[in-house]
Amino acid sequence: MILTDEHWPSDLGPVVCVVGARPNFMKMAPILRAFGAHRPALPTLLLHTGQHYDKDMNDRLFADLRLPRPDINLEVGSATHAVQTAEVMKRFEPVLDSQRPSCVLVVGDVNSTLACALVCAKKDVPVVHVEAGLRSHDRAMPEEINRVLTDQIADRLYTTERSALANLTREGVAEERVCFVGNVMIDSLLANREFxxxxxxxxxxxxxxxxxxxxxxxxxxxxxxxxxxxxxxxxxxxxxxxxxxxxxxxxxxxxxxxxxxxxxxxxxxxxxxxxxxxxxxxxxxxxxxxxxxxxxxxxxxxxxxxxxxxxxxxxxxxxxxxxxxxxxxxxxxxxxxxxxxxxxxxxxxxxxxSGAGKSGRIPEFWDGRAAERIAADLSAWLLARHAQRVG
Known part of the structure; x- marks a missing residue:
C-alpha cells in the first residue's frame, strides 16, 4: 500500500507508519487517510509489529476503521516487556535497511512505539511521534517510560493538548521540534460515529x-x-x-x-x-x-x-x-x-x-482535523529536509 504522487521526490523514501496494539489502530487510520489525501500525497508503508496478536480482533478493527491491511507484519506476539521490545527491534531493523524510509511515524506509548524508535535512533532514521508529551508522572507505569524515551528520540513531535509542550521543554526537548495538532483519536471517533x-x-x-x-x-x-x-x-x-x-x-x-x-x-x-x-x-x-x-x-x-x-x-x-x-x-x-x-x-x-456529573467541553483542536494538520506539517518538514540535503 505505497501511496505515491508524481510531485513527491522519487529519491525520498516512504513514511513507515507503525502500529502494534489496539489503541494504535484508531490513531493511525485517520493519519493514513490524511496522508493519501494531501497534495502531494505522502508515500506510506504500514507496518504491524504483531504486538496485539488476536487475529479475529485485528481483522475486526481494521475493517471497522477502514484501515488498509498492513504491508508488513512482524508477528512478534506476546511476551514480557523486555522480550517483546527486543523482538520488535530485531525484526524491525531489516525493514529499515530494505525500505530506506524518509522517516518512521509511531503513535502512542505501547512497547512497539519505543522499540521502533530505538532502532531508528541507532540507524539515523528520523522518528515522528504522534501523541507526544503526555505524562502521568508515574514511572511505575511501563507506558510512561515508553512515552518519555520515545519523546527524547523523536525528531518531530505532535501533541494533542497544549500542556504537553511544558512537559517536553522541561525534559529538554526543543520547542521547534514540537507541533500542536490536536487529537487523532477524536478524528476516528467523529469519522465513525455514524457507523x-x-x-x-x-x-x-x-x-x-x-x-x-x-x-x-x-x-x-x-x-x-x-x-x-x-x-x-x-x-x-x-x-x-x-x-x-x-x-x-x-x-x-x-x-x-x-x-x-x-x-x-x-x-x-x-x-x-x-x-x-x-x-x-x-x-x-x-x-x-x-x-x-x-x-x-x-x-x-x-x-x-x-x-x-x-x-x-x-x-x-x-x-x-x-x-x-x-x-x-x-x-x-x-x-x-x-x-x-x-x-x-x-x-x-x-x-x-443526581445530575451533578461533569458536562465538560470539547478541547481545542479536537475537531476531526488533527490528521490533516499532521499531514500538512510533516510533508513540509520532510520536503524542507530533502531540499536542504540535495541543495
Missing part, C-alpha cells in the same frame, strides 16, 4: 439481555485491565464488589479484558459479577464500543483512550487510577479520577446519577 453499532444489537449478538440497558436510569460502561487494578486479589475483589453495589442503582455493561477475566477466575471472584444487572461481554470491536459509549450514562474505566472518547462524547467518566497522562480530560472534559477507592467510586456515581 457505531446500536447497544441493544451489541448485547444481543454477545448473548446478553438487551432489556438490561432499558433501565430508566440508563446504563454504565465498565472496562478494567491495568495490572495495578486486576493483578492483586484484594484490589480486584474490592473493585468488583463496588461494581456490584453500583449495579443496584445503574445496570452495567462490562467489556472484559482477557487479563481481567483470567484473574477473576484465578482468584475465584466470579460470583461478584453474577447479577442480572451486570452484563459481561468479551472484548468488543471499535464500532460496538463506540455505540455503547455514546449512549451510556457514565463510564467506569482505567483506560487512557476512554477518558478522551468520553470527553468527546460528553459522557461523564470515572477513571479508576490515581493519575492520568491526559489532564485536559479533567480540566476541560468529563473525566474525574477516583482511584481504586470504593468510597470515591460510589460518591462519583451518586453525583452523576
Amino acid at each position: 457505531a453499532q446500536a447497544p441493544a444489537k451489541t448485547l444481543q449478538i454477545a448473548g446478553g439481555d438487551p432489556a438490561v440497558i432499558d433501565d430508566p436510569c440508563g446504563y454504565g460502561v465498565v472496562t478494567l485491565h491495568r495490572p495495578s487494578n486486576v493483578d492483586r486479589s484484594d484490589t480486584l475483589q474490592a473493585l468488583l464488589a463496588v461494581l456490584r453495589e453500583v449495579s443496584d442503582g445503574l445496570p452495567l455493561v462490562f467489556a472484559m479484558h482477557p487479563r481481567t477475566r483470567a484473574n477473576i477466575e484465578r482468584f475465584g471472584l466470579g460470583e461478584l459479577l453474577r447479577s442480572p444487572r451486570i452484563v459481561v461481554l468479551p472484548p468488543q470491536g471499535y464500532l460496538e464500543m463506540l455505540g455503547l459509549l455514546a449512549s451510556a450514562k457514565l463510564v467506569l474505566s482505567d483506560s487512557g483512550g476512554l477518558q478522551e472518547e468520553s470527553t468527546a462524547l460528553g459522557v461523564p467518566c470515572l477513571t479508576i487510577r490515581e493519575n492520568t497522562e491526559r489532564p485536559i480530560t479533567i480540566e476541560q472534559g468529563t473525566n474525574t479520577l477516583v482511584g481504586a477507592d470504593p468510597q470515591a467510586i460510589r460518591r462519583g456515581v451518586d453525583e452523576i446519577l
Whole structure:
C-alpha cells in the first residue's frame, strides 16, 4: 500500500507508519487517510509489529476503521516487556535497511512505539511521534517510560493538548521540534460515529439481555485491565464488589479484558459479577464500543483512550487510577479520577446519577482535523529536509 504522487521526490523514501496494539489502530487510520489525501500525497508503508496478536480482533478493527491491511507484519506476539521490545527491534531493523524510509511515524506509548524508535535512533532514521508529551508522572507505569524515551528520540513531535509542550521543554526537548495538532483519536471517533453499532444489537449478538440497558436510569460502561487494578486479589475483589453495589442503582455493561477475566477466575471472584444487572461481554470491536459509549450514562474505566472518547462524547467518566497522562480530560472534559477507592467510586456515581456529573467541553483542536494538520506539517518538514540535503 505505497501511496505515491508524481510531485513527491522519487529519491525520498516512504513514511513507515507503525502500529502494534489496539489503541494504535484508531490513531493511525485517520493519519493514513490524511496522508493519501494531501497534495502531494505522502508515500506510506504500514507496518504491524504483531504486538496485539488476536487475529479475529485485528481483522475486526481494521475493517471497522477502514484501515488498509498492513504491508508488513512482524508477528512478534506476546511476551514480557523486555522480550517483546527486543523482538520488535530485531525484526524491525531489516525493514529499515530494505525500505530506506524518509522517516518512521509511531503513535502512542505501547512497547512497539519505543522499540521502533530505538532502532531508528541507532540507524539515523528520523522518528515522528504522534501523541507526544503526555505524562502521568508515574514511572511505575511501563507506558510512561515508553512515552518519555520515545519523546527524547523523536525528531518531530505532535501533541494533542497544549500542556504537553511544558512537559517536553522541561525534559529538554526543543520547542521547534514540537507541533500542536490536536487529537487523532477524536478524528476516528467523529469519522465513525455514524457507523457505531446500536447497544441493544451489541448485547444481543454477545448473548446478553438487551432489556438490561432499558433501565430508566440508563446504563454504565465498565472496562478494567491495568495490572495495578486486576493483578492483586484484594484490589480486584474490592473493585468488583463496588461494581456490584453500583449495579443496584445503574445496570452495567462490562467489556472484559482477557487479563481481567483470567484473574477473576484465578482468584475465584466470579460470583461478584453474577447479577442480572451486570452484563459481561468479551472484548468488543471499535464500532460496538463506540455505540455503547455514546449512549451510556457514565463510564467506569482505567483506560487512557476512554477518558478522551468520553470527553468527546460528553459522557461523564470515572477513571479508576490515581493519575492520568491526559489532564485536559479533567480540566476541560468529563473525566474525574477516583482511584481504586470504593468510597470515591460510589460518591462519583451518586453525583452523576443526581445530575451533578461533569458536562465538560470539547478541547481545542479536537475537531476531526488533527490528521490533516499532521499531514500538512510533516510533508513540509520532510520536503524542507530533502531540499536542504540535495541543495
